[in-house]
Amino acid sequence: MEQQMKQMPKTFDFKEAEKRIYEWWEQNGWFKPEVAPEDADSFVISMPPPNVTGALHLGHALFVSLEDLMTRYERMRGKAALWVPGTDHAGIATQLQVEKLLHDEGTSREAVGYEEFIARTWAWKDQYGGRIENQLRRLGASCDWDRERFTLDDGLSGAVQTVFVTLYEQGLIYQGPRLVNWSPGLRTAISDLEVEREEEAGKLYYFNYPLEDGNSIPVSTTRPETILGDTAVAVHPEDDRYKHLIGKFALVPVINRRIPVIADEYVDREYGTGALKITPGHDFNDYEIGQRHNLSLINIMNRDATLNENAGQYAGMDRFEAREKLWTDMTALGITIKVQDIMHVVPRAERGGEIIEPLISTQWFLKIQPLADKAIAAVRDGRIKIVPERFEKVYFHWLENIEDWCISRQLWWGHRIPVWYGSDGEVYVGKNPPKERPNYTWTPDTDVLDTWFSSGLWPFSTLGWPEQTSDLKRYYPTDVLETGYDILFFWVARMIMMGLWFTDEVPFHTVYLHGLVRDKQGHKFSKVKGNVIDPLELVDQYGADPLRFTLITGSTPGNDVNLDTTRVERNWRFVNKIWQMTNFVTSNLEGDSTAGGLELGLPPHDTLDLPARWIVSRLTKLIDSLQRLFESYQYGEAGRQIDDFLWGEFADWYIEISKHALYQGDDDAKINTRRVLVSVLDQSLRLLHPFMPFVTEDLWSFIPHEGEALILAPYPEADANYLDDEAESDMLLLIDIVRGIRNVRDEYNVEPSRKITALVAPGSHKGLFKTHDYLFARLCNVAEISLLPAGSAAPPKAASVTMGDVTVYLPLTDFVDSQAECERLNREKDKLQEQIDRTEGMLSNEQFVSRARPDVVERERERLATLQASADQITARLANLCG
RNA sequence: GGGCGUGUAGCUCAGCUGGUUAGAGCGCACGGUUCACAUCCGUGAGGUCAGGGGUUCAAGUCCCUUCACGCCCACCA
Numbered sequence: 001m002e003q004q005m006k007q008m009p010k011t012f013d014f015k016e017a018e019k020r021i022y023e024w025w026e027q028n029g030w031f032k033p034e035v036a037p038e039d040a041d042s043f044v045i046s047m048p049p050p051n052v053t054g055a056l057h058l059g060h061a062l063f064v065s066l067e068d069l070m071t072r073y074e075r076m077r078g079k080a081a082l083w084v085p086g087t088d089h090a091g092i093a094t095q096l097q098v099e100k101l102l103h104d105e106g107t108s109r110e111a112v113g114y115e116e117f118i119a120r121t122w123a124w125k126d127q128y129g130g131r132i133e134n135q136l137r138r139l140g141a142s143c144d145w146d147r148e149r150f151t152l153d154d155g156l157s158g159a160v161q162t163v164f165v166t167l168y169e170q171g172l173i174y175q176g177p178r179l180v181n182w183s184p185g186l187r188t189a190i191s192d193l194e195v196e197r198e199e200e201a202g203k204l205y206y207f208n209y210p211l212e213d214g215n216s217i218p219v220s221t222t223r224p225e226t227i228l229g230d231t232a233v234a235v236h237p238e239d240d241r242y243k244h245l246i247g248k249f250a251l252v253p254v255i256n257r258r259i260p261v262i263a264d265e266y267v268d269r270e271y272g273t274g275a276l277k278i279t280p281g282h283d284f285n286d287y288e289i290g291q292r293h294n295l296s297l298i299n300i301m302n303r304d305a306t307l308n309e310n311a312g313q314y315a316g317m318d319r320f321e322a323r324e325k326l327w328t329d330m331t332a333l334g335i336t337i338k339v340q341d342i343m344h345v346v347p348r349a350e351r352g353g354e355i356i357e358p359l360i361s362t363q364w365f366l367k368i369q370p371l372a373d374k375a376i377a378a379v380r381d382g383r384i385k386i387v388p389e390r391f392e393k394v395y396f397h398w399l400e401n402i403e404d405w406c407i408s409r410q411l412w413w414g415h416r417i418p419v420w421y422g423s424d425g426e427v428y429v430g431k432n433p434p435k436e437r438p439n440y441t442w443t444p445d446t447d448v449l450d451t452w453f454s455s456g457l458w459p460f461s462t463l464g465w466p467e468q469t470s471d472l473k474r475y476y477p478t479d480v481l482e483t484g485y486d487i488l489f490f491w492v493a494r495m496i497m498m499g500l501w502f503t504d505e506v507p508f509h510t511v512y513l514h515g516l517v518r519d520k521q522g523h524k525f526s527k528v529k530g531n532v533i534d535p536l537e538l539v540d541q542y543g544a545d546p547l548r549f550t551l552i553t554g555s556t557p558g559n560d561v562n563l564d565t566t567r568v569e570r571n572w573r574f575v576n577k578i579w580q581m582t583n584f585v586t587s588n589l590e591g592d593s594t595a596g597g598l599e600l601g602l603p604p605h606d607t608l609d610l611p612a613r614w615i616v617s618r619l620t621k622l623i624d625s626l627q628r629l630f631e632s633y634q635y636g637e638a639g640r641q642i643d644d645f646l647w648g649e650f651a652d653w654y655i656e657i658s659k660h661a662l663y664q665g666d667d668d669a670k671i672n673t674r675r676v677l678v679s680v681l682d683q684s685l686r687l688l689h690p691f692m693p694f695v696t697e698d699l700w701s702f703i704p705h706e707g708e709a710l711i712l713a714p715y716p717e718a719d720a721n722y723l724d725d726e727a728e729s730d731m732l733l734l735i736d737i738v739r740g741i742r743n744v745r746d747e748y749n750v751e752p753s754r755k756i757t758a759l760v761a762p763g764s765h766k767g768l769f770k771t772h773d774y775l776f777a778r779l780c781n782v783a784e785i786s787l788l789p790a791g792s793a794a795p796p797k798a799a800s801v802t803m804g805d806v807t808v809y810l811p812l813t814d815f816v817d818s819q820a821e822c823e824r825l826n827r828e829k830d831k832l833q834e835q836i837d838r839t840e841g842m843l844s845n846e847q848f849v850s851r852a853r854p855d856v857v858e859r860e861r862e863r864l865a866t867l868q869a870s871a872d873q874i875t876a877r878l879a880n881l882c883g
Numbered sequence: 884g885g886g887c888g889u890g891u892a893g894c895u896c897a898g899c900u901g902g903u904u905a906g907a908g909c910g911c912a913c914g915g916u917u918c919a920c921a922u923c924c925g926u927g928a929g930g931u932c933a934g935g936g937g938u939u940c941a942a943g944u945c946c947c948u949u950c951a952c953g954c955c956c957a958c959c960a
Binding site: 010197204220221266267268272273276278283284286288345390391393394397398485486520522553554555556558559560562564567570571573575576581582585587588632634636640643644648652663739743745747749753778780781834835839846847848853856860863 | 910958
């Protein structure tokens with residue numbers, strides 16, 4: 001309060017202010033939970049770690065907006081708020097970037113070798129790792145940077161090893177040759193989740209499978225090259241066409257390997273030829289059939305999807321080349337039938353988009369079902385709540401049908417699997433390398449773990465687990481996990497599984513899922529389409545606050561956001577509007593003896609005038625409503641309500657009205673009005689701060705306030721003493737009449753600058769008009785307003801505005817001709833009559849009166865009375881004016 | 884083959900547990916240099932809430948169904 005009143009710039013220079021304010025916050029340590037009292041409840045969010053070498057996109061902007069909102073809100077509510085930031089090493093993505101770099105240098109990962117490649121990748125990380133962090137700062141993220149973590153840092157790597165070793169010892173991690181999804185381009189296995197299945201145009205190849213006895217059986221395939229790995233032909237056991245062939249033998253085309261004809265109910269008699277070639281080494285279904293029938297398993301492919309020696313003369317060819325060649329050769333043999341164009345589902349790698357191949361390979365797997373069971377239970381019994389709730393169903397469905405997780409990757413960038421192989425085939429699993437033995441060599445496993453393996457530990461590994469650190473004790477479990485629904489399985493489900501398994505606690509009690517940010521037309525952003533919107537460009541152009549506010553108010557949980565940049569522009573204007581309001585308020589405190597010593601807080605309720613009682617009642621209801629909205633995660637609606645209040649009520653009405661007291665009022669009125677202005681503005685800035693941190697913080701510094709910074713100021717709480725329904729309804733009546741007068745003026749083309757006079761028949765509101773006639777001068781340029789004595793005749797040749805039992809006459813002799821006025825009144829009357837009919841209909845309905853809630857019925861009664869009063873007045877006026 | 888979402892003014896979207904005349908912003912039309920703001924102010928036009936059926940005193944809101952668009956999951960060669 002003792003502060004110097006600073007001179008406000010004319011407009012908000014967000015470029016300058018954002019940088020200055022962010023540094024000020026950060027340097028003062030205000031993002032740290034330690035700013036709260038030691039015994040404060042904690043509120044913790046683990047930030048979804050962006051790819052360390054990534055660049056900010058709108059998805060990041062959305063999560064920052066939401067998570068920063070939650071964090072700031074809880075911080076202002078006195079919680080020890082901690083938002084833990086960090087980055088992810090993102091195995092494949094990062095490795096690919098560095099490989100590309102090497103490629104541009106004319107070398108390769110293999111050429112430089114493992115050590116050098118890892119060194120180069122760390123260098124790359126150091127160079128670009130800071131970029132995304134600074135971009136998060138630009139959005140105003142109030143996370144505790146001192147607690148920032150990286151998935152590959154020592155602590156987290158230790159946690160990963162501990163988890164691996166523990167799961168291994170528990171018998172949940174096993175190694176084995178299995179059919180896996182193989183990415184030939186990346187030359188690594190990937191998990192089921194990383195495979196995308198797209199319906200696309202392809203070909204179905206029909207041919208006669210030659211039998212040993214000279215007959216044949218027609219089959220079809222979409223991948224002819226896999227014929228070379230066939231180990232059976234299957235038919236349905238009850239298929240009359242083929243069942244006599246069961247038990248006979250077929251010969252693999254060209255290479256003439258002898259394979260059995262088997263019976264299996266999996267075969268769909270209706271599809272294709274009704275007979276199926278079986279390739280257990282390259283097809284997941286065939287693999288299962290092979291298991292059932294003890295079929296041998298032949299791998300015909302190398303890691304780069306060229307064919308191997310098992311493919312005979314086709315060895316060395318690429319899979320697609322071999323497909324062509326084999327088909328040509330089979331055609332020459334006269335066994336092909338036809339090639340049909342079809343639409344079918346093709347598995348492609350999520351990253352890179354290449355067609356993945358099912359391939360037998362030795363990998364590490366996590367037996368996930370025991371972990372999944374715990375994760376299902378936690379949501380089932382409500383220890384974890386997913387917002388919006390409908391995703392719980394999706395979550396259950398996935399976990400209830402979960403397959404073992406292939407956790408090993410044949411990459412270099414990532415957590416090495418803590419396994420060593422002895423020269424005699426011994427397998428050692430441990431955090432530390434095995435003891436050296438004479439004449440014995442240990443070879444480390446060269447695979448790394450799936451990136452999501454380490455992300456799955458994020459909520460507790462970032463707090464120091466497995467060490468029982470003070471942070472872990474104080475801040476775990478965390479509270480809300482906020483992220484996009486697209487990684488519900490990849491990340492959220494795995495964190496829940498790992499968290500429950502290793503800490504016996506849910507890692508968070510609420511999962512808030514946001515949607516994807518798309519362009520205005522609802523299209524996904526894509527470089528190819530050229531519709532990418534760079535959030536930083538929007539921040540450069542409008543500032544971080546408008547972007548944040550747009551993302552929050554334009555979205556609802558779990559639904560995609562179609563970003564219309566005109567809304568960002570509009571919210572930039574909202575920022576300016578708040579700036580100007582504050583400028584108005586502060587400039588009216590200056591140059592006055594009371595300014596410096598203005599008492600903070602609202603004056604007592606009984607000393608307030610009607611407009612003040614109205615605005616503080618409205619504010620109180622807003623605060624109350626916001627609390628409800630925050631509790632139910634309706635942040636968008638919360639933001640809109642603050643907007644409506646500030647612009648639509650405080651600025652448009654209260655500030656305009658306050659000018660009367662400020663310019664023409666006595667000292668008491670001036671002081672009271674100033675206190676109301678400052679107080680309502682102060683409260684509003686607090687309410688808005690979590691949504692628009694920068695401009696609110698800057699503005700707060702210009703108004704009289706108590707406390708160091710807005711970021712630490714208490715969030716407003718509703719004070720029921722300032723609720724005043726009577727003031728609200730009186731004020732609403734006055735507002736409606738002002739609007740009515742403006743409307744009439746506009747309809748009759750009365751120049752806005754022209755002062756007019758009015759006569760009021762105030763009905764039951766005589767006092768109200770007597771004391772508030774000044775409003776009309778200021779708000780609708782009615783210079784003089786006089787009360788019409790009861791019973792006196794209405795003026796002729798005047799337009800009228802009626803609200804309930806109040807009628808205001810505007811003697812606009814130069815503008816109004818009676819005929820036009822009569823028409824206007826008739827329109828008005830018709831509209832009223834329509835509403836009266838509807839309301840009367842309701843009230844005369846016995847069922848409504850007896851069954852509807854009493855307050856609803858009562859409201860309709862009051863409404864009818866008001867409508868009727870209006871109608872009566874208009875009817876009288878019509879009779880008087882129009883005969 | 885399952886599951887889910889969306890469909891509200893020209894455009895982008897709100898509308899919570901059903902309850903006044905369905906809202907906002909942008910855009911549009913008309914009008915405004917009065918001492919916070921033209922990054923502004925005022926007024927207005929514009930919607931059979933995708934279609935149909937049902938429940939209810941009352942439905943944009945609940946149920947069923949149809950259509951359109953989108954998404955997720957799933958082993959049909």
